Amino acid sequence: MTTDYHSHILPNIDDGSDSIKTSLKMIKMMKQQGIGIIVATPHFYMHREASLDSYLVKRQNAYEKLMAADPAVKDIHIGAEVAIEKGISVLGELEKLCISGTRLILLEPPFTQYNSWIVEEIDEIANSRRLIPIIAHVHRYMGVYSKSDLNSLMSVDAVFQINAEAFEHFSTRRFVNKLIS
Template sequence: MFSFFKKFTADTEIKDFSFIGTDIHSHLIPGIDDGCSSIENSIASIKSLKELGFTRIITTPHVMAEVYPNTSETIKEGLEKLKVALKENEIDIEIEVAAEYKMDENFNVLLDNDDLLTFGDKYLLVEFSFVAAPINLETTIFKLRTKGYRPILAHPERYLYLADHLEKFEEFKALGCHLQLNLMSLVNQYGGAARETALKMLSKNMYDFFGTDLHRPEDVRILKKVLATKSEYHKIQNVKHLNQKV
């Protein structure tokens, strides 16, 4: 099943993220969420991701009803402008767009209307509030699966109210929801508690996808820290991830 999978040992020299291939989580379309603020920042970020070994990018702007009310149309328009800029700057990398949907009231409206940006075989990136999980979550996951969507929960290690209840994530997975690790969680970008939870989940083989969640050029130095931190880095080498399958 995982023909691309290669076993890495502690002595394996790894220089980049090419073993991941596709970054499925980032905020690179300028000016539409809390990600890149300008086309120049977008270009610099994408250039750096390519240098770090990524060969394909699926960028995922936020869709939050009251904060970032992006639509499928505005997101697609942003992608086209970004593609033009990449061509003008002679940066050759495959780039697509989806979205990171907060599971709020507006999300249910979009789901009812099938107005959701997906990638691959209807993979859909979603996130929770950092305060509490959505009400009727299991019902929503079931509805997504019934409609053919394949939900991926972004950065579960950051939902600290579930840190002592990792069995909940196992329940989500049993319902058909995948889990995505933010690579920068491994080097305390989101605090020690998130890092500890990420390592626990890695040890239990709970993650299915990796993502950078890159928002700005400055984040690249944090990704480089992940490469330099061998103990954490080698843990992710041996995860049977699905990034190259989308």
């Protein structure tokens, strides 16, 4: 069974689905494409949220609304796409942002310039918090970070996630093939 570890299918919570109707349509399309388990990973930006608890309540409400809308919807696991910011590794109860029932946590590096603190935060999350980082859509940083900076990011002890879009272009496809091998 194929699992999609990165999606924005929960309604009205981030820049993903704008309604329950859209969410149901997205789920239907994913099922048609052979996805068995969907991990819903709404954005979590530490500096934008009032608190971790309020984010968790907001996420739970969106999830429950979607579940109530169509009893046929199942195999959706809850997670988050956690923006890597300075200090994220010491956020209390960071574990609550892991994919439910696992120690996997989806982390999104910033799209601005690379900085060494990014890797330090990831290392802390892996080594001090004992979580398993999944680095979100690594292929997207090819044009954003220099080659050596991208190599630094790729040197962390983590799982690397790619989007299907990576297979559409020659350069990202080559990058992904190298990563897989």
